[in-house]
Amino acid sequence: MRLSTIEREELTKYIETHSFDRDFKGKTILLTGAKGLVGTAITKWILLQNEIKKTDTVLYASTRNPEQVPDYIEAGDQIHYIPHGKEAEYCKAPDYILHAASPTGNQYHMQYPLETFRTNVDGIERLLDLCSQKKDTVLLYLSSEEVYGLPKDDAPLVTEETVGAIDSLHLRSCYPLGKKACEFLCHAAAKEYHLNTRIIRPTVIHGLFQRYEEPRVVNEILRCIVENKDLHMKSDGLTKKCMLYSLDAISAIFTVLLKGENGEAYNASNPDTFLTVRDLADRVFQKFNPSIKIVFENAAKQSDGFLPHRSIVQDCTKLKALGWEPKADLEHIYHVDIARFKK
Template identity: 35%
Template sequence: MNQIIREDMERITEDPFFQQLAGSRILITGATGLIGSLTVKACLRYNETHDTKISVIGMIRNRKKAEEVFEAALTNPHLELVEGDLRKPLEVPDDIDYILHTASVTTSKLFVDQPVETIETSYRGTKHVLELAKEKQCKGMVYLSSMEMYGRPDPSLERVTEEDLGYIDVLNVRSSYSEGKRISECLCAAYADEYKVPVRIARLAQTFGAGVLKSDNRVYAQFARSAVKGEDIVLHTEGKSNGNYCYTTDVIRALALLLCKGENGQAYNICNEETTTTIADMAKMVAEEFGGGKSKVVFDIPEDARTFGYAPDVKMHLDAGKLRGLGWKPEFGLREMYARLIAGMEQ
């Protein structure tokens, strides 16, 4: 674990809401993804400095990838890695106190190339996790949704709250992701109401920070790698769409809070409201601040908009007031997010 990630893990474990998970058994789906893997590592870091341990069950699809991500922790007695397909019913022995459901298809191109699998993973996976939470009578569960579930909200809105749902073209195959998130949220609300499953919904802004995997090819990772190499940052759209962002540690602190607190069946935006900017402006900032005078922003827009699977342009400024009302606030702005991301890459 490099120094930047270690600092981030220590910041998480010092959070009072994270410490409420002491002595619990937590199932984390999507354990090799960015949020899942860092949450697992935060739990294990917590165990190094506290007597009351957290036991983690990390649900994975690929054993080889998991062994790379958790290389230093494979023999840790408080970590159990379980291979499974979330599209099938889950069997996990013994009690589970909390569930963090992070597993999802996250690659934009796959939303277009494999829309059926994208929807299946979202709906069936969430249903099977909710059934497990119901069976185990968990104390709390958090489902990771996305700001993409808002679609295209009213552009006249100054801030987008949890009630401001916008338009989604259901016949556009890329909507497999955003519609999958919507039906999964509806399923969470249904289980909370009918079966009293204590599930809360986290609507995440774009999340990144130190610990981004080498295979991550989302725009923030592309921007950072280009700047580090002194290469041009290439945009395949006009970059007019608003991006909303949040640093990894701020997100994980929010998720720990929601596991222990919040209203069942309700959704909460997780974002740093000060980071909202257009993709083009963010690219320009990264080039100027981290490109060493060698990087600039260039546009290479394909004729076929489906080529990269990017979402349509949207004007959206997320409001995190509901989550802040529970006692959370973000600590990292956009420039510092990139500084820590790049420092982590370099280490």
């Protein structure tokens, strides 16, 4: 597998820090959404772990375009790209299923709300059926902190028991409502049919593996630093979020997969990164490129696909009790990507 120097250094550090190789040795993993940010991070972690730890983990990577193999894959890598929707035909008895596939992007959600919802629900139903074929298969569902909706309190600390309000008459709700429905199916399958299902609710994941042109504000902030241009914001920038480094997210995913309780959900976040979008931009601009600034344009309407102001901090006590801790701060996340894209 071909990796940049930065990717190899970062991945090696995390692989050596954790001991997931013991559980993955000789196992088969089915991964959906293999070419997304999370899927790419999982793929590179597993394949490099095979190289370093000799784990011989076989990866089946589900994607819509299996014939388009990423350029970092080399002959001999223990990975098979398979068609999305036909996972059961190609990987009949996986030891682990990591379900990270989902339509993403505000504009897609607004333009195709029914497709967004149905893709999520149909996908998890198909994989739960596959999970039921082998008694010991463990399925982890990648949900989202958006399932908490819009809490009324300002910056509430939400636990896994917090029930969020989501407007069912708003098209953008197709994504969090789809995630909620999938969580219910995982929970019900664990309780009714005793399937080994776990759920993780990560916050915004960033760093190391996302595409440069990704249409997210955290990526636009990165592009402004690299290209030495001002940030033009269409919102007021007051939505307040946490951020989680991609490798911290993957270590959280593996922790829940291997140690989580069946039918349970786990928050994954880094409360130390809790900032408004504008404060995030100010902070990293001052650190990495003080010459650029924020320019506010006309505030976007909710119909443009932007969520209303949200200020949520996820309580990660439940996940930390399994032995997980986030390691990377904001400066490290942006430092890695600035170095990566400037090269």
